[in-house]
Amino acid sequence: MEHTETLLAALSSPEREPLNHVQLSGKFNIAEATVKQRLGEIYSRFSASFPELDHHAGAGKLRILRTRLIQKYYQPSQPVVAPYPEEFISIIEEKIRRFCGRQFVFETFEQFITDNPHGYFTIVGDAGMGKSSIVAKYVWEHKSPCYFNILVERRNRPELFLKSIRRQLIDRYQLPKSEDADLPTLLAKVAAKLTAGDRLVIAIDALDEVEQEPGENLLHLPTTLPDNVYFLLTRRPFNLGQRRLAVSPGVPVKELDLGHSDYAHFNQKDIKKYIEYMINTDYEYKDKLRNWIQTRSLTDTSFVEQVANKSENNFMYLRYVLPAIAKGDYNDLSLTQLPDGLQEYYQSHWVRMGMEAKPGQLMEIVLYILLEIATPIPCEMIAGIAKVDECDVGKVLDKWVEYLKKQNLDGEICYTIYHATFLDFLKGKREMDSKRKIFKEVNQRIAEYLEIGMA
CATH class of the missing domain: 3.40.50.300 (P-loop containing nucleotide triphosphate hydrolases)
Incomplete structure (x- = not known):
């Protein structure tokens, strides 16, 4: 009965936030340790139906339980408003x-x-x-x-x-x-x-x-x-001097x-947890990641530690590097030869794609068109600006797919640069080589295309 009362008090309504252990302690006039013990036993009982309760370490289990119970049992009498736009x-x-x-x-x-x-x-x-x-x-x-x-x-x-x-x-x-x-x-x-x-x-x-x-x-x-x-x-x-919230x-x-030193330990712990998830749980990449680890006679611990250090506590680095390892992009490298940090990763990928060996190629032109336009545009428009076949542009977009966001706008598939970090990298390339002919050509082609479109 005490477990039932505790759970009903914590989850009083599907529309309300759950009470935390401090609030429950005050409500029942019992020690927080007692509340935590009751909640632990509640999570144990529900873990057969919701296994993620067992896998989730630390706080947050009550919210997981609340979400799962709502999804499985709650039938609202009123139409449900979309939870987010x-x-x-x-x-x-x-x-x-x-x-x-x-x-x-x-x-x-x-x-x-x-x-x-x-x-x-x-x-x-x-x-x-x-x-x-x-x-x-x-x-x-x-x-x-x-x-x-x-x-x-x-x-x-x-x-x-x-x-x-x-x-x-x-x-x-x-x-x-x-x-x-x-x-x-x-x-x-x-x-x-x-x-x-x-x-x-x-x-x-x-x-x-x-x-x-x-x-x-x-x-x-x-x-x-x-x-x-x-x-x-x-x-x-x-x-310094930038606009702030008043x-x-x-x-x-x-x-x-x-980035504060007070949170360095937490950041490192979460980074390692992400890597462990990718090599042990992620259905898409885990098998290939494990194969990469095993062929180099690495231990899981060594792989997690070294990749975590190379990531510099940056999740975007892991988002790119771990799938790249799984896809075989780094089969010719050892663990210690992986790029250090996100910017070095971008640069190494730039080189691996032959961007510096063949400057001015279509790949570079397409990326700089996306950079200069700075809004979602279809493949047809990119091809029109670049003055090449749409099929050739499509092949370039496929090669850079993980760096681009693809979305359907009014029935047309459009592309933009996926993340601000890659946008910054491309801008850095543009600033370092601002006198290169390619930038003038790209902007000239954009102007010509838009002028024809308005005619």
Whole structure:
């Protein structure tokens, strides 16, 4: 009976956040250790139905159990509103596909919510440290309203953010006559509808990619917040003098810098957990990775340790290097010869693709067209600008597929550079070789193509 009471109290409603062990301790007036013991026994009983409870180390099991119970048993009487906008479904699903660790981030954020009536919580980290994946994981588990600023898709302006968030809040909270409301008004209306124990968390990724006129707060975020309203934000470190988030005195603000030495141990642990997942669990790459390890007479521990060190705690490095190993791109190298860090990986791949041996080739032209256009464009348009056969462009796109994002826009398959880190790498190439003829040619061809199209 005590286990049933504890579980029912923790998961009082499918629409409400679960109570944590501190809240349960206060509710039942028992020690936190007793609550943890009860929850442990509850997880053990449910593990037969939901095996991931056994595989998940540390906190977060209650959220997993809540999600699985809702998926399996909950039949809402009202039509279910889509948990997140259709425009972000693909990025959320892609980011959580191989998600590992980062529990220390979620726990710190939960503590911030517990300690403050409202506020802004920002995750800061260099490119490739997994900030977008953290937001995607939180949104997927909590079905929070969200917005992903995406520079390479030009989805990074305040008016687009407000339009998306307004629609999400209106649909979720049934807010009449709010089609033209600004964000502070919307937040006030939502706050008035929240019942005891409820809260609104809006997750926004990549503030550093926002484009807007100077002088205004980032995305026009409000300087004050109603109670029970929180923002979960991410960004790269700002340079001196860059635009920052401004809030009124008394509004709680906290930053968690993933690059801080306090979190080095957690980052390294999560990186190793990701590598272990790839070599032991991932159905797509594990067998080929294990074969690469075994043919070099390596131990799993040695492989995990050395790849983790080479990654420099960068998940984007692992996202590229581990599949490359599995596909045989590094069959001619030993473990110690793998590239060190993400930028060296990009450079080594650039060389391996023959980009420096044959400058000005079609591959380079296609990449620089994507860089200069900076919005999703179809293969036909790339071929038209490059003045080559569409089939030849398609072959190039296939060779660089892991660096490109492919999406269906109005029935047409379009391409953009996948990640800001690779975009930065290409920009670096352009800046180092800005006098090269290829850049003038690419921009001239783009201008000619657009001029013909407008004629």
